[in-house]
Amino acid sequence: MGNVPTTVKHCLSHEQLARDYPWLKRWLVEEKSLGAHEYPEFVKIVEVGPRDGLQNEKEIVPTEVKVQLIDRLSDTGLSVIEATSFVSSKWVPQMADHTEVLQGIRKSPNVHYPVLTPNMHGFQNALAAGATEVAVFGSASETFSRKNINCSIDESMLRFEEVLNAAKDQQIPVRGYVSCALGCPHEGPIDPSKVTEVAKRLYEMGCYEVSLGDTVGVGTPGSMAAMLRSVTREVPCRALAVHCHDTYGQALANILTALQMGVCVVDSAVAGLGGCPYAQGSSGNVSTEDVLYMLHGMGIQTGVDLSKVITVGDFICHSLNRKTNSRVAQARGSQL
């Protein structure tokens, strides 16, 4: 073997190679790159339990309970908690107490509390109630749009433009949602190009983030990947989020796929609140606890304390007199 001069050793050293070829350094880092995949180091969780979750629960929840739920969630490390929806109480009775809820919650300094605002009327009410962030809901399916909000996609976009313009004036950030991104209860499979078209419109109108929702949970990693490949051609990955429903048990696999493709914002609901309105008795939102378990297990940071979320989940399920949909909560709660 003989003596190898230090300079030569240095030339051949791992460090030198890594310095000369930065791409090689990334490739050689074993910890973060699991198998042949790269994952984000940090994922932002957008907690939709108090709004999307409760909206799809049969029992009308008293205002104090909603306020308590949000306050408890504020202490778990979550940075975004969707608090309520300024829609007509005629359509969504669960959200009739939107003003009281928004005014009743303790607003934690590092937490955002977006609220849904389907139109100008809702936006103005939200503003009056103290909202500092809002969200608008588009759809990739014409039929779903008509049945859900009684207008075409184009008409809904015009409404949202009004909201966006008003929001810009008030410097209120707006998040956009695209529902039926992986399938529609009425139309069936949805073409990824349609999702892209709607996502692009929302992004270009000024939404800082667009959440792509698998509204009926029919998506699988294949359709998720195909849809994201299409959308990421027009909307930057960093501005995308996935909102997966677990109706067919596919949510975590779909979320994993999204992470592999560079998405780093995930919507979820504590305790998996909210069934599926299109399949009575089925589950809806993926549970925050199960998402956190997966992310933390993979070494991905979220800033959220899983045990605290489990405790909040226990609280809301007890109040709703229902069992949690979270497998992690079921397992932890049942430890022998």
Place this chain on the structure above:
Amino acid sequence: MAALIRTINRSIFISRMGHPCLALGGSATVAKSVGGSSSKRLPDRVKIVEVGPRDGLQNEKTIVPAETKIRLIDMLSDSGLSVIESTSFVSPKWVPQMADQMEVMKGIRRKPGVSYPVLTPNLKGFQAAVEAGASEVAIFGAASELFSKKNINCSVEESLQRFEQVMVAAKAAGVPVRGYVSCVLGCPYEGKVAPAKVAQVAKRLYSMGCYEISLGDTIGVGTPGGMSEMLEAVSKVVPVGALAVHCHDTYGQALANILVALQMGVSVVDSSVGGLGGCPYAQGASGNVATEDVVYMLHGLGIQTGVDLPKLMDAGAFICHSLNRRTSSKVSQATHCKL
């Protein structure tokens, strides 16, 4: 043009993946991870090993009569599954649910092209299995010493020696043997389990003559990171074509873990119809991943399984009705709840 692009993307997505070890030298894979490319290669076909009648029922409290077990297996045979783990030749003192092992084995209709493996923890069990007409058996090792001691009352090494006896007899009788390794991603007693230990046990079983090694996340604690790390270690000593994953859904991680395993070249997945079988280490929690949910994912990915999902759901509905319990399969729940 859009359609063409879609086709190309789809084929990239599902074309064959290289072995993780080869990937280190393969420039194509380097380019994949550097570019953050989304192209992951998946198998074209996945074999489902249905463990409901054995692993599933074994972990159900209600004792199910032999005729019900036989009917379940027969219905599963008609759903397109090619491997159905039928029963276990263990002492009924330990596993009362499997006391009717002879009756079940002799009572089922054997569909041509379908395999009906049975568990045989030792030579005595093997002999009884062969007498009952078994033409394939399975043996169960553990990657955790404590689990081995508590579960089968001997060390991992001692259990492997027992299995050697079974292997010798099986070879003589021309009976293929499948090996299981439990606690591959965590142990209820030891906590973390080293991937090297899993690889060691898997290698032993494979060298002994097991044609396939099923790696079991016995308490469902694994996540995609751990699954990936474990498979990297094991696939260095056992060809990935001889590996299967047996994921439990106790923490809801099963499908994500299975997806990662597929991305690493594994093409055999164990699952249980209706998600039968709770977790004996977390009362009330779920156990096996539901076959319906796995098949739904695989078919959605364009991967063939040979399984007819509606027929499979019928079998699931039948056994859940017999057990007077709700299915653990989300696909079944959603399908039966359609407005």
